[in-house]
Amino acid sequence: MAAEPSREEISQFVERFAGVLANSGVPTMSARVMGAMLVSPTGVMTAAELADLLKISQPAVSGAVRQLLQVAFITRERLPGSRKDHYRIRDDVFAAILERRNLALSEWEATSRSGVALFGEDSPVGRRLTEAADFFAFIHGDMSQMIKNWRAEHPR
Known part of the structure; x- marks a missing residue:
């Protein structure tokens, strides 16, 4: 000890x-x-x-x-x-922190996709914004699943 x-x-x-x-x-x-x-x-x-x-x-x-x-x-x-x-x-404060961060990823994705519509998906800016939006969507989905898994293994 x-x-x-x-x-x-x-x-x-x-x-x-x-x-x-x-x-x-x-x-x-x-x-x-x-x-x-x-x-x-x-x-x-x-x-x-x-x-x-x-x-x-x-x-x-x-x-x-x-x-x-x-x-x-x-x-x-x-x-x-x-x-x-x-x-x-809060008992699950770190999961709550990551949930808030994960909500931000959704906002980043939506904003990036609105930029694609503004600049056009075939423009250099549109291609970069599409990649950004796809990345944010991918991470958001994985983060959501990780938080669900954590809560399933560590119920309050």
Whole structure:
């Protein structure tokens, strides 16, 4: 069994994890909050706990939490006897992230196909846009199937 990580090791991991998420398009503060919640023993934290762990202000936590709530990566709840909001990371948060990315692929495909109609399928631009649209459609189909397979093997 591994030794319990120190607060400094936890902080370094959270920042490293957040950096990876931020590099893939997740807003930095939201990525940090997700990282902190992910390593929380319960997956549930208050805004004050997040601010303390991440060494950031309450308004910074509030903005990140608001964004994560809007995209349904976390939920807000009240625990019995508590007047504070508690935030819980969604059990299937990574599948949810990929679902959102997969929706973007559909939009990229549709936009590319509208460009084909605009420029003509036999033009150099039309051929490039057709290839792009076909690629997005291919990846979208595979991603959809992978998410279905994941959920079938890992029901909530």
